[in-house]
Amino acid sequence: MVARATWKGQLKIGALTCPVGLYTAVSSADHISLNIVNRKTGNRVERQFVDSETGKPVDKENQVKGYQLDSGDYVLVEGDELAAIVPDSDKVLSVEEFVPVDEIDKTYFERPYYLVPTDRDELEVAAVLMRGMEATNSAAIAHAVLFRKHRSLLIRPHEKVLIATVLAFDYEVRSAATTFKDIPEMDLTEEMIELAGHIISTRKGSFDPARFEDRYEAALLELVKAKMEGRQIEARPAKAESKVIDLMEALRLSAAAAKPAKSKAAARDKGGSGSKKAG
Structure with missing residues (x-):
């Protein structure tokens, strides 16, 4: 299936231009969709707008x-009035500056799109831009009118293509310092920090999204299949509540629990090496 661009325009960096398209990077199309149904008739329920008073x-x-308004009255805004205040869509994704990757705050990330040249003859332009950003460890800040709204995007290399992530505006992102200002500074001992570091080091892995399982989606699919086949699905038992224990004790228990697994793995490796030598 050929991907369809959700937006097409020109990527512009000074005198450098390239026809590009934005392609949805994250899709919910494969999720199971449930409709609201009338239990009595089995018919789908349709949503309807009604007057709140009548x-x-x-x-x-x-x-x-x-x-x-505070009075409860409304200032009506017509569709053509909204259209009139939207900036003209000139179909230009204009890069205004490049920022160090280390300075990027991912809290502002909203939705990612693949940014790919729509003309195969222009692939070289994108490739040069990618290599330049990789060499300087930087990303581009661009602005465009997307879907009738002026948006800012962060453009960075991603495998063989560029990825453009729509950014939230500053006023949309709640400040953690302000929102959670009541959280006090914690006075932690050196031993606590060392134990926490040990626990983390024994559970190190690699970032592999393919291993992330959507357990709700899988359970929902199984439930639908079981109902189609007339089978019963047993409810999963609720997890027992964890016993509240002292933080230091919890850290020590967690650190101790990690040691046997490590020693067993080492024993297996040692045993394996010995058998090879014997052979």
């Missing part, structure tokens, strides 16, 4: 957006 349905032509 309870009567409101047809499409009488539905309008509005901003609620």
Whole structure:
């Protein structure tokens, strides 16, 4: 299946331009979709907009957006008025600056798109840009009108293509320092930190999204299959509540639990090496 671009335009960096398309990098199309159904009739339930006071349905032509005032009244905003204030979509993804990768705060990440030249003759432009960013360990900040909204995007190399991530505006991201200002500074001992470091080191792995299992999706699929086949699915037993223990004790127990696994692995490796020599 050929991917379809959700947006097409020009990537512009000074005098350098390249026709590009944005392709959705994350999709929910494969998720199981459940509809709301009338239990009595088995028919699908349709959503309907009704007047909050009269309870009567409101047809499409009488539905309008509005901003609620403190008095409870609304300032009505018509569709053509909204369209008039949207910046003109010139189909240009304009790069204004490059920033060090180490300075990027991923809290601002919203939605990723693959950014790929729509003309195969322009692949070299994207390749040069990618190599330049990799060599300087930097990413590009670009701006464009996407889906009738002015958005900022972060562009960076990703495997053989560029990836453009829509960024949240500063006012949209809640400050952790302000939101959780009541959290006090913790006075931790050196032993606590060392134990925590030991626990982490014994559980080191690599970032592999292929290993991440959507357990809810898998369970939902099994439930649907079982109901289609007339089978019963046993409810999973609830996990027993953890016993509240002292933090230091918990750290020591966790660190001790990690040691046997490591020694067993070492014993297996040692045993394996010995058998090879014997052979």
